[in-house]
Amino acid sequence: MITREQKKAAQKRAAAMIRQAGISTTDAEADRIEVADFGLNNLDREGVQVLTLVQTERISIKVLVMFPNQTEPEHWHPPVGGDPGKEETIRVIAGTVYFYVSGEDTFEQGFIVDGKDGCYTMRSELVMKPCDQLTLAPGEKHWFQARDEGAVMYSFSTIARDALDQFTDPNIERITKVVDE
Amino acid sequence: MITREQKKAAQKRAAAMIRQAGISTTDAEADRIEVADFGLNNLDREGVQVLTLVQTERISIKVLVMFPNQTEPEHWHPPVGGDPGKEETIRVIAGTVYFYVSGEDTFEQGFIVDGKDGCYTMRSELVMKPCDQLTLAPGEKHWFQARDEGAVMYSFSTIARDALDQFTDPNIERITKVVDE
Numbered sequence: 001m002i003t004r005e006q007k008k009a010a011q012k013r014a015a016a017m018i019r020q021a022g023i024s025t026t027d028a029e030a031d032r033i034e035v036a037d038f039g040l041n042n043l044d045r046e047g048v049q050v051l052t053l054v055q056t057e058r059i060s061i062k063v064l065v066m067f068p069n070q071t072e073p074e075h076w077h078p079p080v081g082g083d084p085g086k087e088e089t090i091r092v093i094a095g096t097v098y099f100y101v102s103g104e105d106t107f108e109q110g111f112i113v114d115g116k117d118g119c120y121t122m123r124s125e126l127v128m129k130p131c132d133q134l135t136l137a138p139g140e141k142h143w144f145q146a147r148d149e150g151a152v153m154y155s156f157s158t159i160a161r162d163a164l165d166q167f168t169d170p171n172i173e174r175i176t177k178v179v180d181e
Numbered sequence: 182m183i184t185r186e187q188k189k190a191a192q193k194r195a196a197a198m199i200r201q202a203g204i205s206t207t208d209a210e211a212d213r214i215e216v217a218d219f220g221l222n223n224l225d226r227e228g229v230q231v232l233t234l235v236q237t238e239r240i241s242i243k244v245l246v247m248f249p250n251q252t253e254p255e256h257w258h259p260p261v262g263g264d265p266g267k268e269e270t271i272r273v274i275a276g277t278v279y280f281y282v283s284g285e286d287t288f289e290q291g292f293i294v295d296g297k298d299g300c301y302t303m304r305s306e307l308v309m310k311p312c313d314q315l316t317l318a319p320g321e322k323h324w325f326q327a328r329d330e331g332a333v334m335y336s337f338s339t340i341a342r343d344a345l346d347q348f349t350d351p352n353i354e355r356i357t358k359v360v361d362e
Contacts, residue, residue, distance in 0.1 A: 022203030022205070024203070053314070056270070058339050059240055059339060061337045087240070089237070091235075093205065131207045135237060156234075
């Protein structure tokens with residue numbers, strides 16, 4: 001969980017990074033940035049900030065903000081009904097992102113969150129810089145991590161059903177609880 | 182048709198506008214910007230420049246560039262097989278765009294290309310500025326026009342099949358011919 005105050009601070013920080021990256025956003029949009037700690041209570045270590053620009057029954061457009069050295073936990077987008085699952089293209093706008101997918105273990109530049117070796121099983125490393133893109137097929141396991149300067153990315157995808165995402169870490173709750181104090 | 186030289190000049194101009202709008206793009210991307218005159222041989226009057234960032238079997242992400250006072254002809258995205266047709270969200274990044282859709286005639290700030298009254302039948306006017314968005318359902322007729330300073334927009338959509346788009350103007354050929362001289 002995070003407190004209302006933590007959420008506001010993270011929203012403000014994320015909005016500043018989005019604008020710094022050259023992406024214009026309104027104050028109303030900034031106020032609805034999602035701050036996700038995945039129920040792990042350590043936002044700066046494992047978490048993500050998400051500005052959803054478009055969400056229809058067919059597509060979803062998001063700006064993802066990673067604070068310095070923040071890690072988005074390993075997950076995948078499962079089939080839902082007749083939908084094979086979310087197909088997602090990441091395009092990096094600012095910062096460097098270490099992206100991990102299935103394949104030969106080439107893990108080198110990122111780090112595994114302390115004590116969570118079993119929660120990060122994909123070890124094929126892609127070092128992504130601004131204008132680099134990657135398309136993930138439905139069901140493809142992945143996780144990613146920002147370097148020291150943090151990162152801003154677009155996520156262009158088919159319809160997102162975040163609450164149905166599946167995670168390797170059994171302790172994760174996708175929907176973050178926000179408490180008053 | 183356009184000449185190879187005209188195409189290169191338009192690509193260069195469009196790439197500069199994209200970068201001016203804060204959108205980073207590689208030189209390789211700039212070199213593949215599509216320049217469309219819709220077969221009307223008057224690019225600066227009726228045309229559009231398109232940088233396709235993502236094109237999969239499910240989604241399409243484009244940056245649309247409109248030169249000053251350039252008009253994109255009225256068109257719609259028809260059903261294709263089991264697909265109801267392209268659903269498209271426009272988000273303006275730079276400049277002002279006059280956008281025309283079905284509804285009450287509120288035409289006021291834009292202009293109709295000389296002598297082409299019958300080719301622009303949608304007259305409900307939306308004045309769109311940076312961060313303004315609009316989602317078009319499949320099949321919805323629309324056209325748009327940039328003001329004096331030109332415009333840069335994102336088009337976030339389900340799969341694009343541009344060659345199948347339908348136009349009110351019977352003289353339009355969607356695929357632009359590029360000739361050597």
